[in-house]
Amino acid sequence: MTALAQMTGLRKAAILLVQLGTEHSASIMKTLRPAEVEAISAEIARLDSVDVETLDEVLEEFRQLAQARQYYVQGGVNFAEEVLIATMGQERAHEVMQRLTASLVEMPFEFLRRVDAKLILSYLQDEHPQTITLVLAHMQPDAAAIILSGLAPETQAEVAHRLAIMDRTSPEIVKQVEAHLERRLSTLVQASDYSNVGGLTALVDVINQSDRTTERLILEGLEKRDLELAEEVRAHMFMFEDIVGLDDRAVQVVLRKVDSKDLAVALKGVREDVREKITRNMSERAALALADEISILGPVRLKQVEESQAVVIRHIRMLEEAGEIVVSRGGTDEFVA
Template sequence: MPELSGLQKTAVLMVGMGPEASAKVLSHLRESEVEQITAEILRMREIEQDTARDVFEEFHGIVKAKSFVAQGGTDFARELLSMSLGVEKAVELMNRLTAAFAETPFHFLSRADPRQLISFLQDEHPQVIALVLAHLTADMASVVLGGLPPELQSEVAHRIAVMDRTSPEVVRQVEDMLKKKLSSVLQPSELSTVGGLQPLVDIINRADRSTERLILEGLESRDRALAEEIRSKMFMFEDIVQLDDKSIQLVLREVQSSELATSLKGVSQEVRMKIMKNLSERAAQNLADEVEMLGPVRLKQVEEGQAKILQVIRKLEESGQLVIRRAGGDDEFVD
């Protein structure tokens, strides 16, 4: 079972308690909190027995779920809001939430096991796989893409990159096909903008280093210009040399020396010097000694070490603690 956020656990608890008890709780919360909880209730639909039991046990046995399957969704949310906020506010809030949290195509696949999805999709046409992956979250899509055969990875990656807009009818037909094996089908009502370079970059950025390398090499053999454009939008390990010294020092504080030593095996002298100059003289010497003592290291180990450091960099970028200047970017900087 995937780890639930605090907000999701609260929503499970609200559904399990029923509308009357939940309304009493929500009446003591701020409207913004009520809206967030209601949004999660709208998303979850059915709540599995094991999920409910885990949540209830965590809340010290408020409810003991023996054979519990609750129903969230629109009706429950509307009744809950009416009882806690009044009918008029409930209608207004439900209209806003319904528009904001309308389910996207292939949303039902977010509950699927990625391994089962890989097994099912790998025999489908590359264009079908590309359409599905373009609608998944980048995290899940990277797992699925990484599990496909190498030759299929590059074909699918290329199709995601050049994909633009897809009609509702095509999406619906693919969903109907998936319904036979993976339940629920959504009904998109307007053109969906899917695919393109950025979704593919997001997917590759979350893949492991070996998968990243295979995808880019495969794309390069098909379309060198496209591969270069994707590289320009990505932050590769070798791009560490583009970071300023302050950012490098910020990254180094988050990285273990053993991972750093492994990741520096086989890199260019420029990359190694960029790292070394941002360490104290003693730390830099210790790192150089550790790299030397490692001897030959499997490529997979090096890529895993580099991937961990890239995760740190991306996390720091997402939190706004460092800025990555990508080639061809539209952002302007003032020193």
């Protein structure tokens, strides 16, 4: 239980999503905010291996919280606690209810729980003592202690004094400082914090099951945090533009599976070499019909284009899994004659 108690909620979420499988994880990712998608994607990427005991504890904690939340919805806090006490005893029920209560109310600066305290310090040390005090007042004591101990002596003393005499603060000021800090910290995550092994395959699997909008959010977020990692993820994925790398026979097999309407929308606004790769593997008559269909479409929303491209990519992935075509990724494939 010690390892679980020290584990961040972000890491627990990453472990849970990997265990749920790519399809369910992708569905969950769609419901999250962009910053949350970025943070969880990076955490999945740096997952290496999790021992069976820790995995079981994470899943059990999730089950208990889900069960407690269900009781809460049915009859409120008191009902939930009574049922849990009858189910698992007073002490265990109290622990679960504490976590449930915390999950139901999003506290100010909640996002700081998933950011390393030393990283927060690197940003806060040049802020006004009043701002630093406000942030520390909303942090966990152990993280706040790391930040306070890292401040310059004169700042440290002033912050400690302000913290001791702090009473009430305007909610509007708290929101402003929180929003400002979240924006700044989103660009300061250190590339060295991430591992390029172990969790890469899991992240790629989740992205491959996601819609194009979520895929773009994840990749753009990773680029901001760790460009090298983002490029490695891309190398293991198949992007719509990678069609130009397929051999002609593979393209012809794919085209037999794709509806002409999806293909026309998917080709709106793509590079000329992508469109040429497609039309070169069609009959002259089919290529002319496709060109007419594209021109008739007129302006198309980006979301529609991405959805149609995702349909084409899904066909490519299914054909690859069935062994009907070969997809080369990042030049790492080996062939035996």
